[in-house]
Amino acid sequence: MDAEQLKTLQGHTVDGPLLIKPKVFGDERGWFFESWNQKKFNSAAGENVIFSQDNHSRSVRGVLRGLHYQLDPEPQAKLVRASYGSIFDVAVDIRSESETFGNWVGAELTSSNHHQLWIPEGFAHAFLTLSEVAEVQYKARGFWNKECERAIRWNDPKLNIGWPLERLEGKDVALSEKDGEAPMLKDAQSRGDIFK
Template identity: 70%
Template sequence: MDAEQLTTIHGQTLEGPLLIKPRVFGDVRGWFYESWNLRAFNQAVGEAVVFSQDNHSRSIRGVLRGLHYQLSPEPQAKLVRASVGAIFDVAVDLRRSSPSFGKWIGTELSEENKHQLWIPEGFAHGFLTLSPTAEVQYKARGFWNRSCERAIRWDDEHLAIQWPKHALHGEKVSLSGKDAEAPSFSAVQSTGDLFP
C-alpha cells in the first residue's frame, strides 16, 4: 500500500487526509488486492485506528452527498472507496487551529483505480457520483450519532469546491432534502460548530 498527502488546487498540503493506493495484482484472469490491512494502514496514517462500523451506499450519476461531519463527543473519521463506478471525493478542513482551515482537497475514487481516501476527524466529507451508478464503501472510526451530525452546503462560495460537473453529461446535481438545506460555511463559523 502506498499513501500520499494531497494538495489543494493552490498547492497547499492538508495535514491529515491521505490518498491510499493499494497494490493490485492482476492478469488476464482478473485481479486481487488487499482493500484494507490493519498493520499497513496504521503505519501509513501513523496511529492505531480502530474502526467502529462499515457503511455502503449506492447512488446514480449526479447524486451529491455531503458535506457531512460529526462533532464531539462522537466525531467520525472515514476510509472511503468506490467499489463500483466512480466518484469525486472531497475533504474540507474544519479545524480552526489548522493552517489549512477552510481549504479542501478532492480526488477521483473509482472501481478502476481502486484508490481510497483517509479522512480523519476534523474534516467535512462529501462526494459527487460521476458514473451511471456508484457504490461507495467506507470504514468509520466513531459511530454515527444524529445529535453530533452537521452539514455544510456543497456549493458554498467561500469554500469554492470545484466539483467536476462537466462529468455529469448534462445531468443536474441531485441532493437530499437535508443537504439542500445545509448552512453555509460562514453560518457554521458563527454558530461555532467546528473543531478546535
C-alpha cells in the first residue's frame, strides 16, 4: 500500500489527505488487492486509525454529494474508494488556524485504478459522479451524528474547486436539497461552523 500526500495532483498543497494506491496483483484470470490493511494504513497515516462504520452509496452521472463534514463532539475522518465506476473526490481544508485554510485537493477514484482518498478530520468532503453509475464505499472514523453534520456549497467561488464538469456529457450537476442550500465557506466561518 503506497501513500502520497496530495501535493502533485489537482488542487493545492495541503497536509493531511493522502492518496492511497494499493498494490494490485493481476493476470489473465483477474486481479486481487488488499483494500484495507490496518498495519499498513496506520504506517501511511502516521497514527492508529480505528474505524467506526462502513458506508456504501450508489449515484448516477452528475450526482454531487457534499461538501460534508461533522464538527465536535463527533467529527469524522473517511477513507473513500469507488468500487464501481468513477468519481472525482475532493477534500477542502476547513481548519481555521491552518496555513492552507480553504485550499482543496482532488483525485479521480475509479474501480480500475483502485485508489483511495484518506480525508482526516478538519476537512470537508465531496465527490462528483463521472461514470454512468458509481458505487462509493468508505470507512468512517466517528459515527454519523445529525447534530454535528454541516455542509459547504460545492461551487463556492472562494474555493474555486476544479470540478471536471466537462466529463458529465451535457448533464447538469444533481444535488440534494440540503447540498443545494449549503452556505458558503465565509458564512460557515462567521457562524463558527468550522474547525478551530
